[in-house]
Amino acid sequence: MLSTETPITAQFYDLDPMNVVWHGNYARYLEQARCDLLDALGYNYTEMGASGYAWPIVDLRLKYVRPIRFGQTIVVTATLVEYQNRLKIDYRIRDRDSGEVLTKASTIQVAVALSSGEMQLESPAALTERVEALA
């Protein structure tokens, strides 16, 4: 399956009073990685809009295994794991240097037609054709 790797360095503004990245800020890390994956697929935010669909997140899960600290460089691996009815992406965050797994996560998105506002029960061809072209 399609997979991409996104290196990110934790910034001061990511930290909380425990001197680790605040748990809610991981959603930004995942989004940056997801955008890289969707770029690799040729179906990024701009291309989604042009295809007539928005793809809101309907499910987010995060398992925090080890904290992330100031200045630490992490690598977020995003992997496309479902696409036919919904777009499911799995994430692993690892320390760049040690390779140690720091976080496991997933997101699910569904297509919503921009014209009608209706949620699609099957993924539109704009997505499925791009994924199948990679096979």
Place this chain on the structure above:
Amino acid sequence: MLSTETPITAQFYDLDPMNVVWHGNYARYLEQARCDLLDALGYNYTEMGASGYAWPIVDLRLKYVRPIRFGQTIVVTATLVEYQNRLKIDYRIRDRDSGEVLTKASTIQVAVALSSGEMQLESPAALTERVEALA
């Protein structure tokens, strides 16, 4: 079980280009509700520190049912559902006026001793005694 209700009004800074609250910002809504629940329990962030423990989030799940829009007032209900070995809180976000469910979520926290940095396999008495005093 102990439960609290926190009203929040969605702000402009919460919104994304789809004109709805960006999915990552819900972590702030949940945290505000969690702090109200922990205040009601007499075991907030300050009291946690005084008891010798930090309680990092180790698991976060969010199911986005309906979007939240600019100026919409929501009510976040936080309910304590587990406390003996870890602190699990369930959340329901509803529209204040219609009562419609907008989001379902949960968080899990575990105690980490501030002195040793060690994760506790059982919740310390500082938590369990407070919960049991409510029964």
Place this chain on the structure above:
Amino acid sequence: MLSTETPITAQFYDLDPMNVVWHGNYARYLEQARCDLLDALGYNYTEMGASGYAWPIVDLRLKYVRPIRFGQTIVVTATLVEYQNRLKIDYRIRDRDSGEVLTKASTIQVAVALSSGEMQLESPAALTERVEALA
């Protein structure tokens, strides 16, 4: 001049490793106060759009006098100080209990016509008439 007061309680997610509100988060506090002021004027974000204009921030100044801490309740006073060619708002953030001034700030916004994308050198009647109706 028109003035409004907005109480806000500092949340855990606002804090940085120094255990005070991170300086960049004050932009959210100011925006919440600005929205209250614009509501009082009958010219909020929705009404701006309906009038055919967006009002981007073109200038932001913040003077941090004293830090804001976890759980502290502040009151943000927003005062309209210019409106004819641009919308200038001054802010004072005070501790709710002591009245002590914690922060001084200002923002400047200019009208941009949504149809042409052009910045307006004079404020449109949609704003000036509302302000003058208050006199």
Place this chain on the structure above:
Amino acid sequence: MLSTETPITAQFYDLDPMNVVWHGNYARYLEQARCDLLDALGYNYTEMGASGYAWPIVDLRLKYVRPIRFGQTIVVTATLVEYQNRLKIDYRIRDRDSGEVLTKASTIQVAVALSSGEMQLESPAALTERVEALA
């Protein structure tokens, strides 16, 4: 004077409903650039703490000249302009490709002794010696 350049690509989570970077998010861009400048000086967040001082921001000014859009890569130039009594940094944000100036900004920080919590009227030697060693 010491100057550094930090390239940053605007992310989806940076955007507001106008489809441009929300004005409050620029504080993150400036901080990332400031950290690069302080790294170049050998006086970053960790080294500040080791020297016995925190350096809170006491003044922030931002002039928004042109908006920043999704996927746009900007370069933030940070320049040290004062250091003897306080640490003042000027910023220019430019479009990486066209070189067009998008934003002008500045921050002022002062030293606060970690032991006493007292603001210093002169910059401690930990900063001035590092700056003067560059001359």
